[in-house]
Amino acid sequence: MAYLQSMPKSETIKLREKHIGAACQLFFRSSPLKIVRGVAQFMYDETGERYLDCINNVAHVGHCHPHVVEAGRNQMSLISTNNRYLHDEIVMLAERLVKTMPEPLSVCFFVNSGSEANDLALRLARVHTKRKDVITLDHAYHGHLTSMIDVSPYKLNLPGGPEKPDWVHVAPVPDVYRGKYTYPNDSTSEENLGKLYADEVGKLCDEIKKKGGVCAFIAESLQSCGGQIIPPEGYLKKVFKHVREANGVCIADEVQVGFGRVGTHMWAFETQGVVPDIVTMGKPMGNGHPVAAVITTPEIAKSFTDTGVEYFNTYGGNPVSCAIANAVLDVIEEERLMERAARVGNHLLSRCEGLQHKHKLIGDVRGRGLFVGVELVTDRETRNPATAEAKHVVNRMREEKILISRDGPDSNVLKFKPPMVFTTQDADRLVDTLDRVLSELNGGMTVNVKLEMMVTPIRDEVSNSSLQTNMPQLLKAI
Amino acid sequence: MAYLQSMPKSETIKLREKHIGAACQLFFRSSPLKIVRGVAQFMYDETGERYLDCINNVAHVGHCHPHVVEAGRNQMSLISTNNRYLHDEIVMLAERLVKTMPEPLSVCFFVNSGSEANDLALRLARVHTKRKDVITLDHAYHGHLTSMIDVSPYKLNLPGGPEKPDWVHVAPVPDVYRGKYTYPNDSTSEENLGKLYADEVGKLCDEIKKKGGVCAFIAESLQSCGGQIIPPEGYLKKVFKHVREANGVCIADEVQVGFGRVGTHMWAFETQGVVPDIVTMGKPMGNGHPVAAVITTPEIAKSFTDTGVEYFNTYGGNPVSCAIANAVLDVIEEERLMERAARVGNHLLSRCEGLQHKHKLIGDVRGRGLFVGVELVTDRETRNPATAEAKHVVNRMREEKILISRDGPDSNVLKFKPPMVFTTQDADRLVDTLDRVLSELNGGMTVNVKLEMMVTPIRDEVSNSSLQTNMPQLLKAI
Numbered sequence: 001m002a003y004l005q006s007m008p009k010s011e012t013i014k015l016r017e018k019h020i021g022a023a024c025q026l027f028f029r030s031s032p033l034k035i036v037r038g039v040a041q042f043m044y045d046e047t048g049e050r051y052l053d054c055i056n057n058v059a060h061v062g063h064c065h066p067h068v069v070e071a072g073r074n075q076m077s078l079i080s081t082n083n084r085y086l087h088d089e090i091v092m093l094a095e096r097l098v099k100t101m102p103e104p105l106s107v108c109f110f111v112n113s114g115s116e117a118n119d120l121a122l123r124l125a126r127v128h129t130k131r132k133d134v135i136t137l138d139h140a141y142h143g144h145l146t147s148m149i150d151v152s153p154y155k156l157n158l159p160g161g162p163e164k165p166d167w168v169h170v171a172p173v174p175d176v177y178r179g180k181y182t183y184p185n186d187s188t189s190e191e192n193l194g195k196l197y198a199d200e201v202g203k204l205c206d207e208i209k210k211k212g213g214v215c216a217f218i219a220e221s222l223q224s225c226g227g228q229i230i231p232p233e234g235y236l237k238k239v240f241k242h243v244r245e246a247n248g249v250c251i252a253d254e255v256q257v258g259f260g261r262v263g264t265h266m267w268a269f270e271t272q273g274v275v276p277d278i279v280t281m282g283k284p285m286g287n288g289h290p291v292a293a294v295i296t297t298p299e300i301a302k303s304f305t306d307t308g309v310e311y312f313n314t315y316g317g318n319p320v321s322c323a324i325a326n327a328v329l330d331v332i333e334e335e336r337l338m339e340r341a342a343r344v345g346n347h348l349l350s351r352c353e354g355l356q357h358k359h360k361l362i363g364d365v366r367g368r369g370l371f372v373g374v375e376l377v378t379d380r381e382t383r384n385p386a387t388a389e390a391k392h393v394v395n396r397m398r399e400e401k402i403l404i405s406r407d408g409p410d411s412n413v414l415k416f417k418p419p420m421v422f423t424t425q426d427a428d429r430l431v432d433t434l435d436r437v438l439s440e441l442n443g444g445m446t447v448n449v450k451l452e453m454m455v456t457p458i459r460d461e462v463s464n465s466s467l468q469t470n471m472p473q474l475l476k477a478i
Numbered sequence: 479m480a481y482l483q484s485m486p487k488s489e490t491i492k493l494r495e496k497h498i499g500a501a502c503q504l505f506f507r508s509s510p511l512k513i514v515r516g517v518a519q520f521m522y523d524e525t526g527e528r529y530l531d532c533i534n535n536v537a538h539v540g541h542c543h544p545h546v547v548e549a550g551r552n553q554m555s556l557i558s559t560n561n562r563y564l565h566d567e568i569v570m571l572a573e574r575l576v577k578t579m580p581e582p583l584s585v586c587f588f589v590n591s592g593s594e595a596n597d598l599a600l601r602l603a604r605v606h607t608k609r610k611d612v613i614t615l616d617h618a619y620h621g622h623l624t625s626m627i628d629v630s631p632y633k634l635n636l637p638g639g640p641e642k643p644d645w646v647h648v649a650p651v652p653d654v655y656r657g658k659y660t661y662p663n664d665s666t667s668e669e670n671l672g673k674l675y676a677d678e679v680g681k682l683c684d685e686i687k688k689k690g691g692v693c694a695f696i697a698e699s700l701q702s703c704g705g706q707i708i709p710p711e712g713y714l715k716k717v718f719k720h721v722r723e724a725n726g727v728c729i730a731d732e733v734q735v736g737f738g739r740v741g742t743h744m745w746a747f748e749t750q751g752v753v754p755d756i757v758t759m760g761k762p763m764g765n766g767h768p769v770a771a772v773i774t775t776p777e778i779a780k781s782f783t784d785t786g787v788e789y790f791n792t793y794g795g796n797p798v799s800c801a802i803a804n805a806v807l808d809v810i811e812e813e814r815l816m817e818r819a820a821r822v823g824n825h826l827l828s829r830c831e832g833l834q835h836k837h838k839l840i841g842d843v844r845g846r847g848l849f850v851g852v853e854l855v856t857d858r859e860t861r862n863p864a865t866a867e868a869k870h871v872v873n874r875m876r877e878e879k880i881l882i883s884r885d886g887p888d889s890n891v892l893k894f895k896p897p898m899v900f901t902t903q904d905a906d907r908l909v910d911t912l913d914r915v916l917s918e919l920n921g922g923m924t925v926n927v928k929l930e931m932m933v934t935p936i937r938d939e940v941s942n943s944s945l946q947t948n949m950p951q952l953l954k955a956i
Binding site: 005006007009012013015016018019020021022023024025026027032033034035036037038043056058059063064066069072073076077078079080081082083084085086087088089090091092094095098106107108109110112113114115116119120122123144145146147155158159160161282283288289290291296301302304305306307308309310311312313314315316317318320321 | 483484485487490491493494496497498499500501502503504505510511512513514515516521534536537541542544547550551554555556557558559560561562563564565566567568569570572573576584585586587588590591592593594597598600601622623624625633636637638639760761766767768769774779780782783784785786787788789790791792793794795796798799
């Protein structure tokens, strides 16, 4: 069934090229998808073709969930105004979110995007500590705003990226597979790896202390854009200890990984047994609606109030955004989506591990709940990134109507972070298809892989025209 | 008629105090309003009491306009995903917005808030000019983000505000009533006043040129928070000339004043006969829904693309936000709201001018369309700000079920920027009531005005308990 469109796809592309900044890049650039419908874990193009969505963590409770749509529809027709007026939705949302947090995290600020949330988090840290120096992780991404790009090596590391400010200090990402310290090279004990990585932050703290002191440590509880990184056990606990000894505050960026995605906990920082001073959340919070938040301690909130400078965010915490976020929480609870993320995520993870035994291209499989990464390497000894192969796989999966993407500094990590309504059947279809696609790569098909390193910053970009060489030749290294 | 609430107002207040950062301030702090419904230019509290909304420029086409609500409802149930996929709503919106712009402004970026738009505008300017120094106007406000507070003297000037960075240069605001150059003191010719103020920007350009060059000049086309300032004729033309001679780019912030509010034009910069290099828009764009945009030239957009750094904004330009913004444009066109803003605005302005003849407290009346300021002074010669009286007036008007606010560095400018569906009858009611309230001030009622200067940053804040003195004594100066 084809869907109604306002114009043919060719016209959409023409207008887009004319009027939308080219820095806003399309997924599958050479043959982009026009998506006109979404239902649960599926998206539909204008011809009615259905795609299994394995990457949209924003559509957290499923595309166009009726309960969320209804909440938005209802509140939109009642009132949407700013939070200088009292409204029940904002205070109910705040109360519900605080209930999911460990003490003393109890004061909320509502904003419109994860970027705005992280910007405010850093402002709070600055006002509270009266210091500026920030420690961030390599390959981290915290948002598109000027202030966030400053602390995002994911952007700073690019050839055309801006210069790193001198108040930003980059610690190595705790990637135990291809990072600074890896298993089994440096230690077989996960805890020891955690200590080695945490000590890197400790060293930075010592250096910064000499020139005044640390303002903040900011990190995603599980690094997403950096390549679906699961830090070793004990890592954040030791990091927070170092940072607090240097009088800095600890910011947990839960924008991508929060709201139960990890399955065992509502927030990914909980898997590390820590209590941050500031938590930011966004993407899944509104299931696509622009809403985000910062939650902090009464002490830090007071420092902010004490400046006497009002914080006003025009749309932040408006009744529609809050009603939608409350509805998302309803669905997470009522449909037990956290439990589902644990169950389906474990199934997905163990099936991917099964695939690893079969395909040498898979160097590492890691994840928590419905946050899974499959790292492709051309050689399991050297762990050389299989960037071109990853590009090919993403592209072939799209032909099979399954949307996945890839990330990490070498764009060689396949990432899965589907809507939380993903089923074990969906996971099976994903893995079975991936198995087939990887087998094609092993099977000597004539394909043409451009093996030069990707200098393009577009980690998700894949091109239909990229593969046409003799595969066996290419795959000698695998 | 009372409306359904989830909890009594006292409980809402209690939860708000507990869980919402106190830096997010309530309007009428000591006796805040709980607003549960909105229809056109009216808002309703939980008891069913109706208020005439004279300040909500965000609810541009009227609170909960059915066409806008319907567009949101409809698109929410179809699909809302990011702009890495093609969609018709985003390209249609871009095409429509570009049609309202003078050439060569034709490339759009969609974001979630005016703050995000201004942040991106500055990023574009930086990347394009490869320079950093920015000229801003005194008392300007461009957003709540770290990068925007840096260029917002409205916040920097506060006692607890952050320090002004050395790359920010502040030019005097072209306020011809209480600014650096005023009528009739400095010149009776408006054009000459425009030149005097523009030359102040020229002087800054000369200074900055010595140390490298200007990155950007950023200003609201009509300054809002600074006190509803209408720059003298020719001002922006001369400013843009200075800035461009110094190779800087000119950013017009239309977040508060765009979308036809000025009545004669869609964009306030058009009243000054200029073509900016970058235009930002927000608040009214989604009638309360978080959507905003940056429109620039192909040349500047190309500089941004050429960095190779992708610009990705998770919710920016999503189908729901764009469908809503398209619906807002529909209503502006179909209900001829621009013409209405001109007609009703002129009526409101001339009636306020009538009031000025009657009440010495009114020092100045100014405006364009439905963007009007009434400046209160204790003495027409010295133009001393009547801050306490303005506070009293806002408070009394609220008792009369009319919502106005006050702004400007001395919080003595009453500001009117109602939804664009405001009628001449509404304007009459507003002015008649204001007349009555001002007459009370003249009439010797027993009131208690705290005359100390307001050091609080809360320009909109009024307290019910502030007035209980003998008024004639207080008003000697008037």
